Amino acid sequence: MAGLTSLRSTRVPFLTKPKPSPLHHRPNNFSMNPNPGAGNRFPVTSIKAQQAEASTVNKEDELKAKDWEVRMLQEEVAASQGIRIRRRPPTGPPVHYVGPFEFRIQNEGNTPRNILEEIVWNKDVEVSQMKQRKPLSSLKKSLENAPPTRDFVGALREANHRTGFPGLIAEVKKASPSRGILREDFDPVEIAKAYEKGGAACLSVLTDEKYFKGSFENLEAIRNAGVKCPLLCKEFVVDAWQIFYARVKGADAILLIAAVLPDLDIKYMTKICKMLGLTALVEVHDEREMDRVLAIEGVELIGINNRNLETFEVDISNTKKLLEGERGQLICQKDIIVVGESGLFTPDDIAYVQEAGVKAVLVGESIVKQSDPGKGISGLFGKDISL
Ligand SMILES: O=P(O)(O)OC[C@@H](O)[C@@H](O)c1c[nH]c2ccccc12
Structure with missing residues (x-):
């Protein structure tokens, strides 16, 4: 993100006099x-x-200019933390803009640079529309009578102790941008029940409609069908409003992606999660993101994604790489549970990430594709883990 990092050097404060x-x-x-x-x-x-x-x-005009400047500053902070994903498409300054950022937008196209950025830009628009339909005040009202959440981390630890394998978060996933449709006859409740019967400790439910063909209705339906496993809302969170919404729809945990969210957002959002009784699964993909997240107080669950969400490349040795040396020690000291995510297909894959230090795994494709997803779990572990 050269444009942003070079901002400081190109900034020429108030070269032009304010227009009268x-x-x-x-x-x-x-x-x-x-x-x-x-x-x-x-x-x-x-x-x-x-x-x-x-x-x-x-x-x-002044407010528009201020708003724009705040956005520029937020992007600058994000870039300084190594975040390449821009939260919104870049726009030029508002008309008549005079100020420190006036030379900022140069040669920057407003097409997303990769799929993650595209998803985030879409999510931003989607969330602002949903927020208008259901303002935070109405979500807070719905929460007054909400049943308590289930202990997501507790369920993973318990499964790990009981089976000797990493606790399984089984993903209810119909499609993905990288793999297309994974399963045509997709009944989310049936799949969820099969996973639970097959020994999953927790379930992950994709709620993004546009790219993953998921929905909040799926999450709600699984919650209301009597499934006991704690549920992770698998969403691209860009706004704290989504956390409240997920809680209303029956989630016990929610994903926060470090490639998208700057430190301050992660801190603020993990606090909101705690306040609402939700577990935050904070996802990282590289060393820098891992170090940022390890420096944040109160994170108890970290996911290492073996899939690069910008390129779709999958490499399960990523889990091992990020747990080596001091990082692994710090994780042990802090008693953080690490989840190995994506690209796990065989008992050997499970053994490999377990050896690397994970106490939990997040698996979608390899089990959702089986005609009986519950049996898919035994195939994945090489053993029936339901007993
Ligand atoms: O289907 P797989 O390769 O087993 O992966 C599951 C899960 O890890 C993946 O869906 C995932 C991990 N992090 C994400 C963030 C957004 C969307 C999807 C994901």
Whole structure:
């Protein structure tokens, strides 16, 4: 993100003088008349109305400029943390913009650079529309009578102790941008029940519709069908509103992606999760993201994604790489549970990530594709883990 990192050096503060406001152009006798009404060409009321109108226009312009500057600063902070995903498509400064960022937008296309960025940009629009339909105040009302959440981390630890294998988070996943449709006859409740019967400790339910063909209805239906496993809402969170929404729809845990969220967002959102009784699964893909997340107080569950969400490349040795040396030691000291995510198909794969240090795994494709997803679990572990 050279554009952002180079911002500081290219910033030329207030090179251009602020444009005079329309009020500066008023005729001399326009508003300074100490004796209004006497021989004035402009009636006083219309002068006041014009002044008021001009000042509202100025205020609006000013607010737009401030809003834009805040966004530029947020992007600068994100870039300084190595985050390559831009939260929204870049826009030029508002009309009449004068200020430190005026040389900022240069040669930047507003097409997403990769699939993750595209998903995030879409999510931003989707969430702002959903927020209008269901404002936070109404979500908070729905939560007044919500049943308590289930202990997601507790279920993983318990399964790990009981089976000697990493606790399984089995994913209810119909499709993905990298693999297309995984299963045509997709009944989310039936799949969820089969997973539970097959020994899954927790379930992950994709809720993104556009790219993963999931939905919040699926999450709600699984919750209401009497499934006891704690449920992870698998979503691209860009706004704290989504956390409240997930809780209303029956989630016990929610995904936060470090490639998308700067540290401050992760801190703030993990606090909101705690307040709502939800577990945050904070997902990382490389060393830098792992180090950022390890420096945040209160994170108890970290997922290592073996899939690069920008390129779709899958490499399960990523889990091992990120748990080697001091990072692994720090994770042990902090008693953090690590989840090995994506690309796990065989008992050997499970043994490999377990050896690397994970206490849990997140698996979708290899089990959802089986005609009986419950039996798919025995195939994955090489053993029936339901007993
Ligand atoms: O189907 P797989 O390769 O077993 O992967 C499951 C899960 O790890 C993957 O769906 C996933 C991990 N992190 C994500 C973030 C968003 C969407 C999807 C994901």
